[in-house]
Amino acid sequence: MNNTSEVVSLKTAKNKCKDCHAARYCLSSKLDDLGLANFTNIVKQRKPICRGERLFQSGNPFQSIYLVHSGSIKIYIESRDGEQQITGFYFPGDVIGIDAFETGYHRASAETLSVSSFCEISVNKFECMTREMPFLQHQFFCQISRQIIQQQKLMLLLGKMNSKRRLATFLIEMSGNMHLQGCSPNVISLSMSRYDIANYLGLAIETVSRILTNYQDTEILDVTGRNIIIKNKNKLLSIANNCPETQIVMAQSA
């Protein structure tokens, strides 16, 4: 690499990551100044991409992993006969693309739900970087374990819960998500369609629609298209947790 250009990029780039609005969720969040400078130097920031575009898709060669910088994105896999299952929704701070290490090509596909931007890190550089920076490696392992647990929770939902409970669980999860993003946990602004929700939860879209109106009728929610207000969180929690009829006040899902 050229030395002078590196110094320049280091200066500007460093500012980029330091000033980033997603810094506190990012893999780089606990790096010291030098580490962050290195990190910033290796990360390529991509332009925003439109809603409905694919960041990568099944079969693409594995070149980079991506950090969600803004927006939201769904990951899904397809069966041989073309049926697809959304396996997760990802938001700022999440790492995506790590399904491809073993085979060298992606098995899942990633499609944006809204205008989104991503930071791209080449696989090779990423592997080197994690070796050199213990903190970064640890953060990455944490991120992975989080995703594995998240997926396992979805399996529990798909394998064992009835439709009302699935939707309640989903809404509680989204509520937590809004809270993390710094918004009120009781005002959910969904970035995904009914179709995506139904697909994710293993339901028909009619069922999702019916249950939402039911929750509306029973004063649990206020539904206006993709904007949902939680009016009775205890009730929602008791459905999600399958508690007996008495509404139990309890801490939100860990």
Added chain:
Amino acid sequence: MNNTSEVVSLKTAKNKCKDCHAARYCLSSKLDDLGLANFTNIVKQRKPICRGERLFQSGNPFQSIYLVHSGSIKIYIESRDGEQQITGFYFPGDVIGIDAFETGYHRASAETLSVSSFCEISVNKFECMTREMPFLQHQFFCQISRQIIQQQKLMLLLGKMNSKRRLATFLIEMSGNMHLQGCSPNVISLSMSRYDIANYLGLAIETVSRILTNYQDTEILDVTGRNIIIKNKNKLLSIANNCPETQIVMAQSA
């Protein structure tokens, strides 16, 4: 550490990993002699443990990751109200326990299906070791991506497939597994109960039983308790892949 004892353990331990029957599936499979010696030195080999014992369970502090050395084990998570979902079966060479990095305690539980033994690596040493040995790190990342894809496939199964297809898919997977272990892919010796199969596939055990007899009646399988012989693999594949009635000869699931 004591120097002399280290040399001794290095010699004996090195032999242990080199002679291990699971060496070619192991994380250590591509290490050079020095690397393998280091690896062997850090790995603690545990005594065999009985069927039905828990290697770790939800809530346990995260101390080690484990490599399956022999036998088989199920991983499951539990909901607040005690319902559980098996999220995977693991066999020699697989790494388990990586769900706990983020929180520092296990969220899932692991229970053996047969007499099994495991190699234990303390988390701290593991994190150091992967930094020092690029090959090992890469193998670990591969293992992770494999598990993520495996889990995503299960979500697809749980979210989109009917019961017959679920069971066919499971049997094809188990067949591939037997093949990997060096046995005939058409002779499956299940280490898990009907209850575990049903739980894993999100079905009732009666349904599993019924479908197995159906496959027996239609000459697809020969079922004798936990021993299953695949008599018509094409048919089984065509059910698993949801092909139109004509049996399509195709390569096994990638």
Added chain:
DNA sequence: CGGTCTATTGACTGGGGTCAACCAGGGTGG
């Protein structure tokens, strides 16, 4: 022998999928 655990088989039922009609919002174009 009885007790327990695992598995099989039958009868019945209900949750949620499917099909179809309908509605609302937002382009687009004449």
Added chain:
DNA sequence: CCACCCTGGTTGACCCCAGTCAATAGACCG
């Protein structure tokens, strides 16, 4: 401006797949 279509969402009617409940059988063991 209205007419048109298209996409996304809601609602109703109907039915089937798989869950539930129950009875039974085999395997294993003290």
